[in-house]
Amino acid sequence: MGWMRMSDDYLSETLQVCKWTIENTEPLHSQHIRSKKLINRIMRFIKQTGRDKTVNERLKESQNRAVLFND
16 A cells, blocks of 8 residues: 545545545445545545645635536
């Protein structure tokens, strides 16, 4: 196991993909379970490193951005 550095943008994008996966898959689906675990892990990391404010700002920016289609 190793580690890598992720920017706040990539962390927020990963959280959005995980949330989308959770919303669009069944609770027993393997990707649904994996996404829940990944969200918990990312949120713990963000809180430990003190990056929660910047990641939340990135999430709000991307949600307020104009989109062509809403799924």
